[in-house]
Amino acid sequence: MDIKTRIIGLTHLFATIFFASALASCNRIFEQEGDCSLHCTLKFRYDMNMKFADAFSNSVSHIEVYVYDTETRALLFKQEECSEKLSAEDYVMELEGLAPGSYDIAVWGGDGLCKEKFILDAPETGHYMTDVICTMQREEGNVKEDVGSLFYGMKRVTFEGTYGTHQETIYLTKNTNTVRVVLQHLSGIDVNPDEFIFKITDENGVMAYDNNVLEDEVLTYFPWSVTSGSAGIDAELKSTKAQTSVSVALAEFTLGRLVTGNNPTLSISNKVTGKTVLSIPFKDYALLVKGNYNKDMSDQEYLDRQDEYNLTFFLDEHGNWLTSQIIINSWHLVLQDSELN
CATH class of the missing domain: 2.60.40.2100 (Immunoglobulin-like)
Known part of the structure; x- marks a missing residue:
């Protein structure tokens, strides 16, 4: 056996010893898991x-x-x-x-x-x-x-x-959102929830593998809960100094994913008269309170992050919506853009 052959043989031997040692080390390191998989x-x-x-x-x-x-x-x-x-x-x-x-x-x-x-x-x-x-x-x-x-x-x-x-x-x-709608009389008159029909329409009931909202029929969401409740009256809104609370109507919905490409509509109508009390572009109103702190956030990111919307609408003495103001997620807004009405 020449020197070259002996060197090759020793190299193979050392390689075998190295891999055997590595395997043993693996077993020691992962012995709590019981294997090296x-x-x-x-x-x-x-x-x-x-x-x-x-x-x-x-x-x-x-x-x-x-x-x-x-x-x-x-x-x-x-x-x-x-x-x-x-x-x-x-x-x-x-x-x-x-x-x-x-x-x-x-x-x-x-x-x-x-x-x-x-x-x-x-x-x-x-x-x-x-x-x-x-x-x-x-x-x-x-x-x-x-x-x-x-x-x-x-x-x-x-x-x-x-x-x-x-x-x-x-x-x-x-992909789902909770929406609560409060209907309140500025005059202090109690609001009977049974006198109103609340609904939201959107085309967002089908989602693809990548979470994009696909074309769908128009879905009409009705509230799964309609109740009466008591709400405090803002000092700037109450009609009498003595009155501090009023009975309101509360409707609760659960909606599918809101996307910027759709145009959902929230509407309230009077069962007795058949009159539409209000009809608003829900997405546009939701984005009104995106706020300065979230200005760097895209509209879609905001809609995906925000999963709860609380809206309060006020009725005048004739039962008409007072279009100049609304409360959304604790933000009291005074509306001036007629395109949102």
Whole structure:
């Protein structure tokens, strides 16, 4: 055996010893996990809200994760969780048996109510990412019940390596909104909620795989709760010095995702006279209180972050809407733009 052959042999020997040592080191480092396999995990975060704070653990009680091949866009597998584990702030989901590579991950989730009110057309096998459609249930174009809270998120991820834990964070957007409408008489007369019809119309009941709102029939949202309540009277508005509160009508809705490309309308009519009390472009009014602090935020981002709208309208002594003022999310607005009336 010549010197060159002996050197090559020693090189192979040292290489074998090195890889054996590396494998042993892996086993020591990950002995708590019991193996040297790749662990791919997901963390979910919902901070697309006006507080810019993660509210996932308090908002989502079930979640469905769809993992797609980035090239073919075919579904590889679906995984879901609907236990109390989701309420833990440190919750992560491990994607079982996932090999290193790139994947498109779509997430749909919400509370227990939304699972009943939305139909997600995403079979567990045999579909492609772009085929997925999420549809709000309706009856002849009418939505009369609370549809709950629906959340969506998507991310392209790459899991690399052959062992260890690789974690990705999926950021969620809330697709539903709570709207409360208060109708109040400036004169102090009690408002009977049974005398009015409240409704909101929009075309936002179908969402695509990427959360874009698709073309849909016009949906008419009716309040799932109409009650009477008591409200304090602003010092600048009350008709008498002695009166401090008044009975009002309160209507509560849950709407689908609001998008800048649509033109939802809020209207209130009188059941007795058939007269339209008011009809306003709801989205435009919602954006009126976007405010200076949010001026760098796009209108769509604001609509996605803001998921609660409280509007108070005032009636004069004749039962007509006093168009010059309105309260939206605690902002008392004096309107001067006739185009918004």
